Amino acid sequence: MVLVIDGSALGRGCVAFMVHVVYKGRALPVAWLVREDKKGYVPEAMYITLVKQVQEVVPLGATVVFLGDGEFDGPDLQQTLDEEDWWYACPTALKTTAELEGQRFHLNVIGN
Numbered sequence: 380m381v382l383v384i385d386g387s388a389l390g391r392g393c394v395a396f397m398v399h400v401v402y403k404g405r406a407l408p409v410a411w412l413v414r415e416d417k418k419g420y421v422p423e424a425m426y427i428t429l430v431k432q433v434q435e436v437v438p439l440g441a442t443v444v445f446l447g448d449g450e451f452d453g454p455d456l457q458q459t460l461d462e463e464d465w466w467y468a469c470p471t472a473l474k475t476t477a478e479l480e481g482q483r484f485h486l487n488v489i490g491n
Contacts, residue, residue, distance in 0.1 A: 382409075382433065384426070384447040389413065396425065398433045409433055423453035430459055437463075444468070 381401040389395050395413045399406035410432040412425060430445075437443060445460055445467040452469045460467045477483070 380437065380441050381444045381446065384429070384445070384451050386421070386450065392416070394421070396421070396429055398429055409436065421450075423455050426451055426453070426456050427459050430456065434463055442466075 383399045383401060383406055384396065385399070386394055386396045392415055393413055394416050395411055397408050397411040399408050401407075410429055412429050414421070414425070443463070443465040445465050447467075447469040457467065457469075
């Protein structure tokens with residue numbers, strides 16, 4: 380099962396965040412949250428709330444791939460996805476600091 384998360388500006392100063400399931404080349408919405416705000420920074424907790432709504436309807440044992448753009452790369456969201464054993468790909472900035480086995484580094488050093 381492939382799920383895609385995205386945010387879109389709506390009319391009247393609102394923004395919607397939606398998770399879609401990809402089926403036969405189409406993105407079908409399965410969960411969404413709307414808030415009065417302009418598109419931009421949104422607390423990571425909002426994305427987690429949305430993902431937890433989706434987790435409630437995903438069949439047990441389903442293999443899930445979760446896709447999003449860079450605004451969905453937060454560590455708490457990644458932990459939420461890990462807890463359900465979902466695969467995910469959400470690009471992140473190379474200036475992001477990561478930690479592996481107690482060593483902190485910027486992602487731009489990977490592959491150098």
